Amino acid sequence: MTAGRPLTTARLDAMAERGLRSVQVSLQAVDAERSDRIAGTPSFDEKLAIARRTSELGLALTINTVLHRHNLDQVPRLIELSIELGACRLELANTQFHNWALRNRAALMPSREQLETASKAVQAARARAEAKGLTVLFVLPDYYAGRPKPCMGGWGRLALVVDPTGLVLPCHEASDLPGLEFWRVPERTLEDAWRAAPGMQAYRGTAWMAEPCRSCPERERDFGGCRCQAFRLLGDASKTDPACSLSPDHAIVVGARDEREDELVFRR
């Protein structure tokens, strides 16, 4: 996965020789002016160069675009550009408002109309894209969906993350949650760190849930949503994800749909 820099085409060639099989390139928009403005730095040309070289090398190319109100209108052109670049997959990833995106939520929040227009554009283009070998993924953001996603397929259920220090986590953000103990490899075996670390067990399954999740028929589908989102928005990771319309705190998410700020705040 690359933002197109500091990777160079020469380094990409070298990695392909060593067996690299797939590359995901992030694009912020389909034109340099907007892409560079959203990225906060001139980078569009480098991204395209890496994407083109990936296809020339015969590697599988994925284009990933994080969508928000500054680029949702470009969805049809993103599909066309991905076809032109020879991508096999386009991930149209509506912004998840975590970390820096949460700081910028009011500047990034799309309108429902924007989302519906983009969704229709994807449906209209899907058959042509697939005929060209491009799979397009588009999922409604949970601030508008009324139900949370099963974050990471459920805490400690399907996926793990090993951070650069060896800490074994259920997701990238979980180490930010207070009071949870995770274990490291190689001090512990990966199996131990996955099965038995207290933090890994904290929200595994459904036994930890309070109402309304505890008695909800959907608890085995979404596992109560995202623990990190519950913590960021409510200060308590054990609460129902407020993206759920059944959450007593859902008004926080509904109210955020109408927030508007013009300026993005960049991380430097």
Ligand code: SF4
């Ligand atoms: S109440 Fe809990 S289990 Fe039910 S849909 Fe909402 S988040 Fe999912």
